[in-house]
Amino acid sequence: MSPFLDSIATIVGVFQQHARGDGDGSGLSRRRMRELIQREFADSLVKPHDPQTIEKILQFLEWDGDGDIDFNEFLLLVFRVAKCCFWFQPRAPFLDVEPRRELIPREHWERSQEPQRREPQPRPDRWSRQEPGQERGYRRRTKRERELESAEREREIREEQEREERDEPRRKGRMRERRVDQERELELEVSERRTREREEEVAAIDRRETRERREREIREIDDDGRRQRETLRYEREREIAVVAAEADxxxxxxxRERGEELRRRERPCEREEEAEAERRISRRRISRVREREEAVRERRVDRQRELELEGSERRTR
Structure with a gap:
């Protein structure tokens, strides 16, 4: 491979090496590009570790405003650096005609002026050994240099303005896309918020229904207990009434027996017959009372069993 193609392969390899860590490898983030500039272009910068200098270079490269540095923007930096290197290559001092330079970027213009400010001025004894024609040619070349530099700066400004005008539709399109993305994100956020609100509302309704169901069950249990207590109280009252009637x-x-006993004493014969009749009547009455008591007792036992069975069925439900 020729040295020229080898240099091109080196440029591509350096870009791919740094871009491999940023997703698909099609571009560089600002952080990766900052590291690449500090590592690969440090020798061409006056202040390679100055954050403001690096930020100016990144702003110059990121002309499409997408936040990433693609390969075309990286090549723009390489192209500018190559032109600067070509401009600062040593040239023969006897050349009167200066080759036309290309534009120098604004961030590299300070770098180009710094060596000229630090370059030592020629001593008189140095020019004393040169020919007068060479000295005049050097002065003419310096004047022409300044004129060309001024013209090139103006041309650079015009080209920058033209490039910004050409890139304006693209930037507007990107801004429009960003605005659409923001609107979509906002719609998605609103949709998610509405979904959460509906879920919270459904959960609140479920909690309210559960609370109402529990309260209804508690009221039913209380009503059942109250009805059972009323039934027991009615049974007790009825039993008391029956006992009171029987006592009466x-x-x-x-x-009546005492009165009849007195009458029998007054009439002995009749008294015996009446006593026998009374005893028979008394036995029959006692038998009937016992039967009624047994019937009342059986009804009370049956009612108590029915109440216990009903309460057990309700608790089972």
């Missing part, structure tokens, strides 16, 4: 009957019977 018993008292009346005793009073």
């Amino acid at each position: 009957v018993k008292v009346r019977r005793e009073i």
